[in-house]
Amino acid sequence: MKYFAVITILFLSLFRSIPAATEADDLMHKGNVHYQNGRYQQAIENYEQILKLGFSGKSLYYNLANAYFKTGRLGYAILNYEKALKLDPNDEDAQYNLKIANARTVDKIEVMPRLFFLRWWDALLNMFTVNGWTIVTFLIYLFFLSCIAMYFLSNQAAFQKLSVFAGIFTLFLFLCSVLFLSLKFKNDTNLKSGVIVEAAATAKLSPDEKSGDAFIIHEGLKVDLEDNVSDWVKIRLADGKIGWIQEKDLGVI
Numbered sequence: 554m555k556y557f558a559v560i561t562i563l564f565l566s567l568f569r570s571i572p573a574a575t576e577a578d579d580l581m582h583k584g585n586v587h588y589q590n591g592r593y594q595q596a597i598e599n600y601e602q603i604l605k606l607g608f609s610g611k612s613l614y615y616n617l618a619n620a621y622f623k624t625g626r627l628g629y630a631i632l633n634y635e636k637a638l639k640l641d642p643n644d645e646d647a648q649y650n651l652k653i654a655n656a657r658t659v660d661k662i663e664v665m666p667r668l669f670f671l672r673w674w675d676a677l678l679n680m681f682t683v684n685g686w687t688i689v690t691f692l693i694y695l696f697f698l699s700c701i702a703m704y705f706l707s708n709q710a711a712f713q714k715l716s717v718f719a720g721i722f723t724l725f726l727f728l729c730s731v732l733f734l735s736l737k738f739k740n741d742t743n744l745k746s747g748v749i750v751e752a753a754a755t756a757k758l759s760p761d762e763k764s765g766d767a768f769i770i771h772e773g774l775k776v777d778l779e780d781n782v783s784d785w786v787k788i789r790l791a792d793g794k795i796g797w798i799q800e801k802d803l804g805v806i
Contacts, residue, residue, distance in 0.1 A: 577608045584616065593623040611640040615647050622654060628750035628772030630654050632804040635748060635775065639741075639806060642679055658773035664791040678737055686734040693730050697723040745778040747788070747803040754803070756796025760785030767796035778805065 584599030600617040603609075618633035634651040638644060681689060700720035704713050753771050757764040760782040770776075770790070780787035785797045 659771035
């Protein structure tokens with residue numbers, strides 16, 4: 554009886570999701586038509602409705618970013634380009650458009666210098682998303698199993714020797730990929746960043762409106778999010794400056 558109830562719930566959930574998916578497809582089509590005809594605000598409304606239905610995706614964020622960019626809302630454009638790249642870090646179109654949008658921001662924060670090997674490490678870690686590293690790890694694991702199978706199924710000493718060396722090397726790659734997967738998952742889970750979406754935001758020294766001003770930042774600036782108290786968020790700039798701004802002033806990537 555319990556299993557029947559579970560199956561029924563799953564079936565009903567699937568059945569209810571079909572109209573929502575159909576509505577999302579229809580809204581996506583309408584949004585694209587509005588965008589192609591220069592009705593960018595209507596396109597934004599259609600794309601935002603898809604997000605409210607619980608759907609997301611690289612193309613949706615990319616199209617939404619383009620529409621916001623056309624309306625001059627730089628903060629929301631950069632926010633959605635960043636969201637698209639979070640799902641696919643190697644998307645060249647999103648990378649190019651984000652670069653153009655960032656060039657139009659007011660704040661030019663000088664990034665604190667990092668050692669070259671740390672930059673290489675970050676580049677390697679961000680080569681794939683969590684899903685991407687999961688696939689890479691699984692494929693390496695399959696190759697490792699094939700090396701073991703080749704060792705036991707082969708009757709030739711040369712093939713067995715080759716399978717041993719290949720297996721050792723593949724095991725090393727597998728352990729490295731597991732490490733990268735765990736670190737990438739940890740970073741995506743614990744390290745959060747956001748983009749300023751208001752024209753200007755005043756960062757405070759503490760999470761209090763009466764607190765002294767720390768600095769002023771403008772829309773489109775990407776910041777690291779470190780803590781939150783009530784409706785205040787502690788941010789860190791690329792140059793190391795720290796301050797508190799209100800949640801309404803930024804969007805979380």
